[in-house]
Amino acid sequence: MKILGESKMKIDHSRGPAGIPVWVGIVLLLLISGLAQGNDLISDETCLDCHDTMQESLKNTPHQLSSLQKNTSTEIACINCHSGAEIHVEDPEVGNISNPARLEGFEARQACSNCHKPHVGMDNYGFDVHSELELNCSNCHKVHGGHSGLLLSKKAEFCLKCHEEMKNPFSRRSMHPVNQQTITCLSCHSMTKRKDMSTGFEFERVCQDCHPQQAGPFPFEHEAANAYAVEGNGCLSCHDPHGSENDKLLKQSGEELCSSCHMTPPGHLNLPALHGPIRDIENCVACHSAVHGSFTSHKLLDPFLQSRLGSPQDCNQCHDLSD
Amino acid sequence: MKNIGKSVLVINAIIVLLLIASINADTGGGKLKLGYLYTDEVGNLEVNQETFNTYEGAVFSLLDMVYLFDGGLSINADMQNITLNNRNLTASISKPGLFSISAHNNQYRRNYEFNGGNFTRRRTTSFNGTFKPFSYAQLFAGFGVTAKKGVSNDLIAETYDTVNVDYSHTTFNFGANMLYKKNSLFWEYRHLDFSNNVESELYNTGRTADAFRLSGSTLIPKYDWILVSGGYHYRLDKIESNSTELKTNLGWGAAKLYIPQRYIINYRISYARTNHSATLRETDNVINTISIGKSWAGKFGLRIGYENRVADDLTDRTESNGLLLNGWLKIKKQLLVRVFTSTRENNVVNGTTLIGEESIARHKITAIYTPSSRVSLRVQWNGQFASHDPDTQIRDTLTDTEVGSKVDYNTLTASLKLSAPDYGKIIVSHTYYRGQFENNSADLSYEFSDHLFRASIYPNSYKNLSVFASGKYYRSRRNRDVEKTSISINAEYVLKDTYTIGAQYEAYNFDNFLVFKEYYTTNIVHFYVIKNFEI
Structure with a gap:
């Protein structure tokens, strides 16, 4: 389970206990500095000597190099993501340095998860298709020069690139305004904001963000609208969230919808x-x-x-x- | 006048942002867009959803603005249609690895009357901030308001007067996210406050909610192939006027085992108890899920799962067993086939429920064929089936508690993408939707058969001229009889690399052949100039 470049990413937070004589500290410092000299890390400047455009591509991103900015709590250097720099400096072959974007599946996600918690489903929660298809973080994110959130493209276009068939429901009679860019796929299918949101009876909370007036509790509930209820399936009991041939995204219209669960009383x-x-x-x-x-x-x-x-x-x- | 005032305020804010940016300057730039949008509408303004949020008037936008300071601080802004009521604004200031503050605002209108006199407008405004005092910890906080104003016709336009639907929904949250050597801890507190301005107590649905979440995950020491996680979630909703409460306590735990030979085993359990003070009902939901997956290094993957769900409110108890199969196959990077299927049998163990016992199945097959970088063909079938009484002989003896309804819903989509480096790109797609709903109650049934065609053409730029065109055709038959058509043509010409002159034409048509008054046609023309600027 060893991760490429992991050894280079470890930051030593150890500190000497209080009360140690000063000379011990000095000796230790000398020893440490001696060891460090014998085990130099490759600096960003060394990398940028050859890869000068990479600095620009990281500007204005969360991975902006720490050596080029002030007052930041996170140490980010080229070697945090690209391991094998010592050999690469001597022999600048592409194969001599790791590139997380070219890793596959589990190994690729592990490389990023040294600093980032994987999205919901990508790691430990639920049956997520992105995880099952062995997708790499770089299938959606571009570390060097991505859009907001380091996504490959802007807003809904980003998801619809792969989910081509999902463009069509948003052109039916009633639909959520995704094509109009008022909302995006991530407004409902949030992979980052709702890490704990897993179980079926929590899904209705997603709808309540924009439609709070329909949200409960009510003194007299309609069970079908409550996903926690024994017979409830939440909002999806009656609505088709992507698009429908009926007004208000209803699965059926008029009394037909009600009669899928209720008998029409005589008279x-x-x-x-x-x-x-x-x-x-x-x-x-x-x-x-x-x-x-x-x-x-x-x-x-x-x-x-x-x-x-x-x-x-x-x-x-x-x-x-x-x- | 009110909208003009808001626009001036936003423009002033942009000028302040730009002034701040010019101090201690490093590099920056973006795009300014100025134009005018004309609309010519005929017919019923409440039927064509695509144009609900379109306004006529002068358009000013600030797009993709980035400003970078020495030392890493940056300002970003993307503000579309600042001068119109469909504005969509985002701005942020951040220092990577230390903090970020962002603001967002957008609005959406929905028409409820033939002439557009009755409409509602939902406005969403939010502010979010993060602060990272240490490399392994991030604090976050946010504030948001979703406000809706206007009048709607509620459910039955023919009968009822207009209904005032004004409300405001305010939320704030804060918490922390920690990640240290692949061990994570997350907590968040969230407060929600909903209030409407309806005077009548019958419609006064003001309420509040408080929610707390805590979760964590860790690799087990010495067994770093086992990842365990768990969490707790508490939420309390209260109605102000009558003290009704809805309280949920939820706990969950999960484990993921990475076994050699690319096997993965997943297990999770969640238990929730929800108390409703008005109905005096206490509902337990227990979910157990286990799955095993295996993949053959980028060529083939398979996962099989089983899920057991129990819902119990002390009066009634249902238990369901679900099976899941998910597989994919990749052949020489040219053909990818994905298969997903799940079934669920829901049984009533105790008591009597309205819909009775249930069988649900969902299947999805997707094939993506990419013989070369110039051709890509996707075909997807999606089928959903539900049945409450599969035996026709039993149906004759149905009681009030056995509805016996059936659902048969199918979607078939095919899309083709063709690209030629010398000419451009074409995407065409067709989706066929077919749904049959058999509602045995009162012998009511429902059926639809929809076709949706979509085509987009992206020719390569010729000298400094680029053109883009797209069109859609939608037809719904059976119980519905609706037709929708739209086209869009966009042309842009680049002058001296800093100016772009553009024009966009859009046309929409809507016809409901069963409801005489539901017809609509519009032409929208948008002329604009974009200036790329640097600071």
């Missing part, structure tokens, strides 16, 4: 005695409009239903709303 449809607006619309949400959860009704009825229908008397006088 609810096609009866002439029904109130006009309900008969005309033939849609469950005409009355049960609080589909995400209600503050007033366990049947998820519209709190203003009575006044909206212009009913002169209380609904309870004719309808049994008790169960």
Whole structure:
């Protein structure tokens, strides 16, 4: 499990204990400096003598060389990522120095994980396709001269380069505005911000960032909307998040959607005695409009239903709303 | 006037940024874009989502601005459409390895009325900062507001009056991220505050939430082929008006074993308990997942997994068993085939649930054929199936608690990319979506059959002229009868390497053949000049 270049990346944080006589410290310093002279690390300047454009490509990136800037807590040098520099200096063959971008799969990710925690799924969490395909960090990131986040390209284009087929759902009748660049794939499929977000019943939190008004809790819940519930599948119970032929990203429209889980109670449809607006619309949400959860009704009825229908008397006088 | 005021404020902020940048200057530059966007719309403004967020007017943008100071400090800005209400702004100041502060703002409008009089606008603004006092520790904090204003027609436009949907959702968070010799520790506290401005208590859904996360991972000493990790998550949501609470405690643990010969074994367990004070329900969710994977050095990979889920709220208990198979095969870097399949059987162990027992299956096959650097062909099939009562004989005896619905959803996509170094690049793709939903309740069923064609042409630049064109055609049939078409042509000419003159034409058409009033056509023309600048 030894990592290429690992030995060069170790930083010695050891310090002498208090109370040691000064002369011991001096002797130790001399010894250490002697050892260091015999084991010189290759400096950035040495590398840049030949690879002068590399300095520019690292500017304005988190990997900007420490030797060229002031007051930074992180030591970054060429040899942190490229091991074998001592041999390469003597014999400047490409094969004499490591390049993490050319490593494959596990070894490549290990090289970067000396300083970076792997993204969710890339290491220990879940079945992630990026990990399974043995993708290297450099399949998505470019250390020398990448865009923001060192990504290979900007915003949604970055993911859609590989996931070509995912461009199409965002052109259906209703969709999330990814093609309009209002949001990106990473707005929902965040690989870095939600390292702990793993289990199914947490996914609905992703939607709540932008749609908090639909988020619970409610005194009267719609179980389907709660991924933690026994019968719930969260927002995805009713919505197709990429794109749909229906308005509001619904999987089905109108009463068809509701009837995939609910039986239509007798007398609810096609009866002439029904109130006009309900008969005309033939849609469950005409009355049960609080589909995400209600503050007033366990049947998820519209709190203003009575006044909206212009009913002169209380609904309870004719309808049994008790169960 | 209000929007003009905001634009002036943003432009002033940019000038201040540039002034700061000019002190102790090193190098910097970016692009200034100035133009005008014309729109000509006919029809129903609430039906074509692509143009909801398009505005007519003068456009000013500052793109890809980077300023580097001596010593490593840098300022970045990417501010699109500063003068319009669809502005999308990002700015940051950072010193790599030490700190970063970034700000982001964007807005999105949705129309709810034929003439566009009723609309909502969602504005998202966030600030984030990091500070790295040591090489192995990073502190972070953030603040964000998502605010929505306007009126919508809610669910039934024909019946109801407009509904005011104003709200603001404020969050702040802080925490730390530590990584030392491949041992990591992460913690975060997050607070959320939601409030709306609706006077009626019936719609006053103001609430708060507090969340805390802690997680860590480490390689086991002397057994560095075993990576273990675990975490704890707590979240409490409260409704202000009636003291309803939703509380979740979640703990998880995981192990990953890297075995020689490129075998990997994954195991994880998570346990969560959610308490709802209003329903007095306490729901447990337990998930156990194990998988074993093997790969043959860049040529072939296979993973097989099993997952057991239990959901139990003391009244009802369901248990599901899921199988997962994931494989890929690469043949001489020319052909990559990926196969993913998963099935799940969800059984009701105790009690009675509305949808009853469930069978779910999901399959995906992708083939990518790249015979040369000039040709790439991708084909993907995605099938999703769900069934609540597969036996037709049983269906006749359905009760209220057995809905017996079925879902059969298929997607087939083919895309072809052709490139010729002397001419340019063409990408064409077609997706066929087919869905059949059998809702036995009330004998209602639903069906759709959609086609989506997309083509993009990128000819090589000729002298200083570059042109790009794309088009889309969408047709939805069966229960829907909708057609959408759009084209986009963009041309740019570079003058003396510092100026670019450009024009973009876009046209959209929407028709719903079942709903008479749902038709829409628009032409959008955008003229602009881009100046590359250096400071």
